[in-house]
Amino acid sequence: MPLISSIMGNFGKYHLWLCFIIFMSKFGVAFHQMAIIFLAPPVSFTCPNNNECCERPVYNMTTFSKTIVTEWNLICGRSWLKDLNQALFQFGVLSGSLLFGVASDRFGRRPALIVAVVMEIFLGIMTSFLPDFWSFTIVRMILGASVGGIMVVGFVIVMEYVGNIYRDIVSSLFHVPFTVGHIFLGYFGYLIRDYSYFQLGISVVNIFLFLYICILPESPRWLLVMNKTAQAAKLLENVARINNLSTENIQQQMELYQLKYVSEKGRKKGNIIDLFRNPNLRKNMIVMSFTWLVSSYCFYGVSHYISHLTGDIYVNVIASGSVCLLACVTVIPLMKMTRRRPLIVASNVLASISLLSIALMPEGRGSIIVGCVGIFFSFMVFVVAYLYCSEMFPTVVRNAAIGFSSMMARLGAMIAPFVVGFRPYGMWCAPVAFGIFPLIAAALCLLLPETKNCELLMTIEEGEAFGKRPDRSMGRNADVQMQEVT
Template sequence: MVLINNLIGNFGKYHLWLTFIILVNKFGVGLHQMAIIFLAPPTQFTCPDESECCDNPIYNTTLFKRTIITEWHLICKDSWLKDFTQTVFQFGVLIGSLIFGAASDRYGRRKTLIFAVVMESLTGIVASFLPDFWSFTIIRMFLGISVGGIMVIGFVLLMEYVGVMYRDALSALFHVPFTMGHIALALFGYYIRDYTHLQLAISVVNMILLFYICILPESPRWLLAINKSSKAIALMERVAKFNNLPTDEIPTMTELYQMEHKSARMKRGSILDLFRTPNMRRNILIMAFLWLVCSYCFYGVAHYISHLTGDIYTNVIASGSVALCSCFVSIPLIRFLKRKTLVIASELASSICLILIAFVPEGTISIVLGCTGVFFTFMVFIVVYLYCSEMFPTVVRNAAIGICSMMARVGSMIAPFVAGLRPFGIWCAPVAFGIFPLISAVLCLLLPETKNCELPMTIEEGEALGRNQNQNITVAEELT
């Protein structure tokens, strides 16, 4: 709604401060999401009797002193468990995205994000002291739940504060700390060669987020959407003062808006509201599929091309750097291109690159094509975060992003199995990865355009989006 940004500004000093404290949590998310690389790195071992498997193997600890593989003997018939623990973690992220997304629409952005941050700190630290594989895996699942919540709520809170003209750039910058955390993991892994110390270190770093308890604000959009006008007015007055803007008209303008939208604002949203009406049902189903494909291709192809170097630290830095480049390249593209145009073009480029891998000799060319595919896939990920937040109304926005993030986790859980299709033919995995972005591009044609549109507040506004594009408020109209 234009009212809020007219009263508190589109992007002032308060917005800059809020952006900083929200982006900090994505750095920790990147550390935890990619930590399995150094918790369970490739491990060499020998048996005293020179057999392939035995009960008392001798591990090569030259590079890593202790890993979950050496600690719990996850080799031979139990080697699948090292991948299973990451699958369970991603399942936790899936559950967290859905639960916290719905909870934040009902109980508020501030309360649920603080709860997720406290949960992340506690479960991360506890995981570093657990004595057996199953307790470690279960606690990491709860860690994943908290990570899913942090990812969803932080993004929505930021988008609900900034003005429409700044959402595109901030949606891209939102992913920069994640990629920096991914890259920084190589530094943690290089200096900390014991998995318990590594898990503890990346968890202690995240404890800085506990300052949210004291300073994290609520979303004024959410407060107005659930009829808490007095709290919204007090919050907007505080933000306006921080941004050196007048506060005299805030109570009057807010009350007038609430009276004009009295009938629409009486109802709180739920996940079911996303599926009750035809336009929103179509939009959420297509958007969820887009997120699934993004995660499926990003994690799967990154795994598939992991052989580009034998040095694990170089590999982590390289893959993180590709994603980081996507963040910065996407900023001007998001600013000047329509959301739908950019998603379709990037999906088509990703599909072409990935399918071509099946028809070129393995080596430098296939690696370059794979990295290019990851580049465009991550760019789509950046855009759909913004696209999704703009497409669905305030009362169900977090629920929508929660569902989509949940589907993204499904994609990341499937990806390793698809990457493992190599024994059935070197063409199998590239084609299996490349065909789905093509399908996504076609489905995206059915979605409404949201560039320069004000965020919808009610279910009615969300259903009308795309049905009558002329009703949307553009930036030009906002400035007049």
């Protein structure tokens, strides 16, 4: 909506402060999302009489003093339980992405994000003290729900404040704290070799996020769509004042907008069903959610795969995190120079080529490098998809759309650890299983509309009309009218 951007500016001091406080929450997201690498790393063991499996194995504690594998003997017939732990965590992220997305559309961005942050802190600390595998797994699954909520709601708040001129840059920078957190996780894992202290450490560092209760603002776009005109005007006056812009007649402008625009469209409160009730929105939602699923499936799967390859686990994790950071920086000029659709198609194709190439290479430094290239393009798809999705769907269902897409991404992340387990059946199996799907996603993305330089949509009607080709007769009538005017 141009009116809101004109009142508070595209990007000013207030936007910078908002981005800072929201970006800080992404470190905890990275820590918990990637923690499984150090909670359940590969570990060697020996059994009496050289048996392959036994009830009381002797573990090699050279690298890690205690992991969930050594603590609960997740080896041999129980080895699948460590993959189940991560799958259920991602199921929690899946559920949280959807539930918190829907809740923030209904109750507001601010309360939804605060609840998610408080849950993340308490549950993260609680998890480190749990005595058995099943309590650890179940509480960690609920922790995943809070992580999903932080990811979705935080991004939407930022996008609803920043003007479309800087939206592509800010959406890319939004992922930088995640990649930096990914890198820091390697150092955390190196310094803390006991899984319980490791879990406690990555949770305690987020305690400062309790400040959200005092300082986190609501989204003015959500307030306006929910007919909270007075609150929206007061918030916009504060933002304009901090950004050194005019604060005159903001209340009147908001009221005029409500009368002339929202009243005409009808103040219909959207929900997730609207994304599938309308054919154009349904098509966009299906393609976008599949794209998120594939990018997450490839990113988390290949990151996990690389950590199991030859070499130092800490170096491999830091390297893959650094590649993601490079992808965040690289995608900024690319989104400025190119449109969203060709960029996400090209990134998917290049990711596919890179991942399929691993199947043709022997394990070693070369396969790690090519795998990092695959991670680079998979993460680039992820970055573009976040922005693309926020621009494609209207305010009344934006969080629901991103929440549903993020839910599908978690489904991909749930499947990924089991695909990594294909290695015993052939070194080529996992790379091929990861490499095929980005090609399918690239083909489907050709069906999506272009959103670059478009103002954020507000209503279901705008979302349904967006990207549709105008009727030919309408085009002829428009041409006639233009000729008459000239």
